[in-house]
Amino acid sequence: MLLSIQDISVHHGQICALRGVSLHVRQGETVSLLGPNGAGKSTLLWTMAGAVRARSGTVEFGGRGIGDLPPESIARLGLATVPERRRVFSSLTVEENLRLGLWAQSGYRGGEHDLHQVLDYFPKLAERRRSLAARLSGGEQQMLVIARALLSRPRLIALDEPSFGLAPMVVDQVYDILQDWRARRNLTLLIVEQTATRALSFSDRVYVLRSGQIEHTGSPAEICDSERLEQAYFGFPSTAPQGRS
Ligand SMILES: Nc1ncnc2c1ncn2[C@@H]1O[C@H](COP(=O)(O)OP(=O)(O)O)[C@@H](O)[C@H]1O
Ligand SMILES: [Mg+2]
Known part of the structure; x- marks a missing residue:
């Protein structure tokens, strides 16, 4: 269990x-x-x-x-939890938010590969990777918190x-x-x-x-x-x- x-x-x-x-x-x-x-x-x-x-x-x-x-x-x-209201770090870019997910697993070498895979999965996030998270739509912010959680492996x-x-x-x-x-x-x-x-x-x-x-x-x-x-x-x-x- x-x-x-x-x-x-x-x-x-x-x-x-x-x-x-x-x-x-x-x-x-x-x-x-x-x-x-x-x-x-x-x-x-x-x-x-x-x-x-x-x-x-x-x-x-x-x-x-x-x-x-x-x-x-x-x-x-x-054990990763994605809370109900989208908690993005609004003053960071999309990519910086995603990298925070990677950071949770320091020492792991596949991080860059995972980041690319996640960006492939979420083309909207890839397009906007240099935008501030605050400027994403609600749906995009939801994708961002899920993507960030996935990256923490x-x-x-x-x-x-x-x-x-x-x-x-x-x-x-x-x-x-x-x-x-x-x-x-x-x-x-x-x-x-x-x-x-x-x-x-x-x-x-x-x-x-x-x-x-x-x-x-x-x-x-x-x-x-x-x-x-x-x-x-x-x-x-x-x-x-x-x-x-
Ligand atoms: N911070 C809080 N202070 C007091 N009561 C709360 C708080 N958070 C939730 N509750 C109460 O606890 C119960 C369960 O809430 P919650 O876990 O948010 O349910 P759900 O996520 O299923 O909607 C509800 O009666 C809610 O009003
Ligand atoms: Mg609830």
Whole structure:
């Protein structure tokens, strides 16, 4: 098991954002985590990244407990998190932003090759490699943070709503790149989205999070077939009358 989250509870002040959540990702797997706004998806990623501490439960990565490690140590172990709002370094150029990704893996000799490969994947970024990141469109900034995360050569990359605010064509492109990179580099992916997206078609397993708890887990087919996703999303079976609660 590459990532093993066991029975964690996480609070923001008085608010209990996650209650007894367990989630596991094996080496090489692609796992989707779905859930409506406020379900606790970002809290789960922040906890994995070391930005937020669990009150109870354990988080292990590569067989070691990471629950007490600072974010930079967790990143160095190969767990990369792409947060939901695009955090680019706006006063740096596109290329400088990408080089920060490389820098996270100092000593690795294939960096320049990887940089070229990433620029091949994202021709928009290649065109604008000398522009300030601040001048990119929202979609381009999203590509930049994903590209930067890939360049840090993570073992696992966790993406928080990578499709948010992107045109459907761009979303497809981003997913194609992730799939391709995954196949070439034996990358493990945890993809967080609000609703079912095309990521489900190449996911091995799916978790549905709702109100801070894992509501369902299974194969993409199981999740879709049983309409559970819709129930999870709307809070009632899609065929039932919409009563007041
Ligand atoms: N910094 C914070 N302070 C207080 N409450 C927060 C904070 N961040 C998130 N929450 C609350 O925690 C719950 C889960 O939020 P979040 O993890 O952002 O869910 P999601 O990413 O699924 O939309 C929500 O009720 C949200 O309001
Ligand atoms: Mg979120």
